[in-house]
Amino acid sequence: MISGSRATTRPLTALLSLGLLASLAALALATALAPAPAQAGTGLSWRDLETGSDAQFRGLAPVSRHVAWVSGTEGTVLRTVDGGRHWTDVSPGGDTGDLEFRDIEAWDEQHAVILSIGTGGDSRIYRTADGGRTWKQGFRNHSKEAFYDCVGFWDRRHGLAMSDPVHGKFRTIYTKDGGRSWTKRPAAGMPPALKGEFGFAASGTCLVTAGSSDAWIASGGAAARVFHTTDRGRTWTVTDTPVVRSDAGGVFSLAVRDRRTLVAVGGDFEKPNRSKHTSAFSHDGGATWTAGGDLGGYRSGSAFLPPTAATGRPSTGVIAVGPTGTNVSFDGGVSWKAVHRGAFDAVECTGDGACWASGPDGRVALLDGLKKR
Template structure:
């Protein structure tokens, strides 16, 4: 699948041989040669040769964990998040390509459940927990993930009854140009929260994406401080998502449904760098592309993926049964 300025011109995803069968919902693309994936069974893999070979670099003692997000700065430095109630939610950091890891956070609150992590720059990062005492909880780092602290919730709008975030692709919490956003579902409305001050205060906006016990916005992507995409649906009914994609042109304050949506559940979305309006959305039933900034989408591949991430010369996708693919530009 060749990614060009006008979208996916020809070909298809090129699957790589990871040698494992874990499900990779966490994906971090560094370049067309370097990428990290993280998934079930405590698995973390890294490639430095464009996917021709993968090295397993799990944190020690992590076999019982479910990694759902990984953020990588280069071939050496990465932060990985495991999800779950209480102590199952953890963060690990490496500075030597995964040869050694340091556990930098272990959740000691049984009410908290961390879903996603993002970095505003090399030092400042945020992690998101589902609501505790009626408010989403934010964890913050100022030293590249080596230490974390829970932020006060005074600046967080109240959560709706039943509202939560989806740990489906590591992109329920994202950042761009010093700002951050997170997406929700589960409640009466699917919403997007946004912050411009490092997570101290947040505002929230409704989206037109339908919400429900297993439905809502699963993934966000912001090209800059104003231009965002939201995709989702209901993972229980992956073949039908009639209003499962929306776009924002004002930093997440308002959202509009795509004129032509993927029509199926999508768990990951990413902008293609260097293009005016091209982005990819993936899910268990296929891959879609937009070339007009999220106004219209069309399916270009029927393979199953959970996460997608793009860098200037390539896009990567990951998912079930150890599937990791690359599309070079």
């Protein structure tokens, strides 16, 4: 993948929606097979887990240090309930074998929602309430112009999914029954997209939520902007960020700590080693953005570290991953340190102190060293 734009308007990006460019895939494979030790001073390192799969996992939904779900290419969905020692294939099957499940949200070992990307009917949403033994379709796209990128939830029942612009505006759909059914939010409440602006289905974090009604959408291409709603997608505002913008660049991922504190990461996936203008942060809910420190290259996923054990307060630490490595910030995105040069696509952390990452060639890992901080 990376982006979800239509072939008629962005042929290169549409090609990438079916898989990474060969050069980027080769780079990701090479770095995955030749991991580096932890960078001195961070105390953090990734510990790989054996999944038995060769799928590319851009969808990641850890529930705790024990329970996690991943989703990806070839219609693959896996689940673990023992901290990654064993994985169960809970893929939906049927006519989903060619789908790419780019995003997954989960609440426990039984309940999860997955989103597949693509044009037309390839954009779908399924849900399970029995640990993946059965899946029920809650949504299938029928618009030729829509291409869904990400899904996010405020709680078990209420959530949003977003599509690339349709008739000049990003489209969002809303559920109030846990993904059983979805309705389109009115376009009138969404600011116009710029020509050539779109979203990135790179890690399931181009749409994030906080509190009971706030959500943010990240964009790329002709802009590197962040859209914000405070009323569950009825109305939106939009703000520019300092992140690089280009045909293959922009904001790929948003990390949210609370309703006011966010970090944006991205870059240009055609120039994966370009480090400048790859992050930004906001302390006012996304109304304004400040340029953050330079990352080690293009980054596709990000997450705030778990609350500190000593205080129980939300962490100012942020972790970001991409095809050329992992970086960590202990000051909310102001500065970054290198952790690892292995390839990952997505990263998420849990309330009980675990951080998980997923990526190419069936790769899933746990972050070691958090307890020492």
